[in-house]
Amino acid sequence: MKVVTGVVGNDIHVVANRLIDLSLQARGYEVFNLGVNTYLEEFFDAAVETGAEVLLISSLNGEAEGWGREVKSLKREYKDLDDLIMVIGGNLTVGTGNAEEIVPKYKNYGFDIVCHQIDLNTGLDMLEEFIQQRDAGGQSK
Amino acid sequence: MNMSKGKLLIDVGSTYFKVCTQDHLEQHFRNFNKSIHDDLTQKCGAIIDKFDKQDIHICSSANGGLSTLIIGVTHTFSLKYATNIAFNSGINIIDTVLYQDIEEASIPSDLIDVVIVVGGINSRGDVFAEPLFNYLKGIDYSNIVYVGNELDAESIKANIPNIAVLPNIIDDRLHIVEEELKTYLTNLYQQDIMGKQDIKDLYDITGNQIYSTPYIVNRTLPLVDAKFSVVNPFILLDIGGATTDIHYSKDLVEDNIVTENEFDRLVFKKLGVYKSRESLIFAAKSNEFVGELLMHLNVTENIFADHSDKATHILMQLAIFLVLCKMSNYHQAYINLKLLAINSIVLTGGITKVLSQEEVEDIIAFFYTKILTSEHRPVTIMDTDYAIWTLGSAS
Numbered sequence A: 001m002k003v004v005t006g007v008v009g010n011d012i013h014v015v016a017n018r019l020i021d022l023s024l025q026a027r028g029y030e031v032f033n034l035g036v037n038t039y040l041e042e043f044f045d046a047a048v049e050t051g052a053e054v055l056l057i058s059s060l061n062g063e064a065e066g067w068g069r070e071v072k073s074l075k076r077e078y079k080d081l082d083d084l085i086m087v088i089g090g091n092l093t094v095g096t097g098n099a100e101e102i103v104p105k106y107k108n109y110g111f112d113i114v115c116h117q118i119d120l121n122t123g124l125d126m127l128e129e130f131i132q133q134r135d136a137g138g139q140s141k
Numbered sequence B: 001m002n003m004s005k006g007k008l009l010i011d012v013g014s015t016y017f018k019v020c021t022q023d024h025l026e027q028h029f030r031n032f033n034k035s036i037h038d039d040l041t042q043k044c045g046a047i048i049d050k051f052d053k054q055d056i057h058i059c060s061s062a063n064g065g066l067s068t069l070i071i072g073v074t075h076t077f078s079l080k081y082a083t084n085i086a087f088n089s090g091i092n093i094i095d096t097v098l099y100q101d102i103e104e105a106s107i108p109s110d111l112i113d114v115v116i117v118v119g120g121i122n123s124r125g126d127v128f129a130e131p132l133f134n135y136l137k138g139i140d141y142s143n144i145v146y147v148g149n150e151l152d153a154e155s156i157k158a159n160i161p162n163i164a165v166l167p168n169i170i171d172d173r174l175h176i177v178e179e180e181l182k183t184y185l186t187n188l189y190q191q192d193i194m195g196k197q198d199i200k201d202l203y204d205i206t207g208n209q210i211y212s213t214p215y216i217v218n219r220t221l222p223l224v225d226a227k228f229s230v231v232n233p234f235i236l237l238d239i240g241g242a243t244t245d246i247h248y249s250k251d252l253v254e255d256n257i258v259t260e261n262e263f264d265r266l267v268f269k270k271l272g273v274y275k276s277r278e279s280l281i282f283a284a285k286s287n288e289f290v291g292e293l294l295m296h297l298n299v300t301e302n303i304f305a306d307h308s309d310k311a312t313h314i315l316m317q318l319a320i321f322l323v324l325c326k327m328s329n330y331h332q333a334y335i336n337l338k339l340l341a342i343n344s345i346v347l348t349g350g351i352t353k354v355l356s357q358e359e360v361e362d363i364i365a366f367f368y369t370k371i372l373t374s375e376h377r378p379v380t381i382m383d384t385d386y387a388i389w390t391l392g393s394a395s
């Protein structure tokens, strides 16, 4: 399965990005890593060019808040991305915040899986579970 | 015949001829009532006769270049990569269609010299289908080339007559692969130049391949620091009679193109001081800072109606200002240069024969102060003896 990943906006925290790349590969995904400083349009465009099924965005410096709001309207401009699984993780707010507020907010922005300050392996387990459930749902239809 | 040593270099622009020997340089305003060949031999016949055909090198930007239509699947990868390669191959006129919108896209009415179809990494198939084939049936083109994913190549070949298929310009890591498309386009440009009777005639004078001027300049850029005391990163502005070319160090753009090229090229096709004078004036009148700039130069808008030397000076200064403005505007431009990081601005072309160093520096200072509210002042370098073009033609 193909995954596009990277760090959104002007965020240069690179360590998590490298770990994500390696962990995804170890789990058998084909990874397209756009690295740090990646704009939303590049993420979606990379999904189109690669035919990726998953978009996994990380954000560490608190910028995601601003970008998140633009996700829905930008994604709507693409005709073939309806089935793209959208994941976001890292530090999803500026300063401290609690997950009960943050998670619904990002789901509303259009993300399927939201991992605010959740450890990477837990987050990737959530992704696998999501894919399994979705496939099971698809088969029963 | 008394043969001279060294080489004779001739550049045929839209407005001027430049003729250059080892120790001598002259330039002549073109006579548009004559063919290039007759005009050139009449004005420079004596010097041309002194050289062996094999020692004469000609480059030209006078053929207007190729018109190109690029059909790609995203703005930041396929369309951008193909546009970048096309600019670097010396092409000036580029239109793009985003494949997902192709059914609603308007059909260009003019003949297109080359259509480029691109999209998807090699493991991504099923990108192109009927909508592409239908669209292409409606347009008039001379050449078509496919540089997209491998999986679609078969059906593309089966459905589009005479399409050339080259390796994908997007590799499996989403990086750009330039060489083959660049060679293909450069060759087409070459054929186009040679197809024009005006240029064909010039083979009477030279025994060497005639190249496009932007191709020569792009080839020279890595050598520029050897010739001038240029501080990297730099941009090179070639403000000509019909178009303005900008060549810039890759360090000055923040973008996703990972390439071996140190320099890229960008063209403003309607910005020039002779053939494109009207559109330059139009652009000036629509720029909100130009009023202030004219005041700063102690003239009024009446200067636009004037054809004096003074007016040419002002237009050239405006051209510098407008080019810098265009590159500082993120949303409209195809690239956004980090203007505050520029250490040198190199000017070449006819403009260096007209403006003084001070006049250029004055405009650059005005731009940085007014538009970027910055004290930053890149060093200005004037290529008054066309050393840049000479380096490329002779190498």
Ligand code: B12
Residues within 6 Å of the ligand: A010, A011, A012, A013, A014, A015, A016, A019, A056, A057, A058, A059, A060, A061, A062, A063, A087, A088, A089, A090, A091, A092, A093, A094, A095, A096, A115, A117, A118, A119, A120, A121, A122, A123, A124
């Ligand atoms: C190192 C560091 C830097 C270095 C970065 C060097 C580099 N090139 O990577 C430097 C000094 C440059 C830096 C700069 C800044 N930083 Co800093 N930085 C850190 C620091 C100390 C460690 C980050 C790190 O590498 N951790 C190790 C990795 C492995 O952990 P991680 O990044 O947290 O990622 C884990 C998880 O978050 C998760 N994860 C990440 N993404 C995703 C995605 C998914 C889907 C999932 C499931 C999981 C997941 O997986 C990783 C492994 O478990 C953190 C504080 C901290 N202790 O976390 C601050 C921190 C991230 N930085 C912060 C800030 C504010 C900045 C600056 C704005 C500071 C400034 N004022 O200049 C700048 C921003 C620069 C920019 N443009 O982005 C804040 C962010 C606060 C916020 N979000 O509200 C932090 C949290 C510090 C703080 N407590 O204030 N920083």
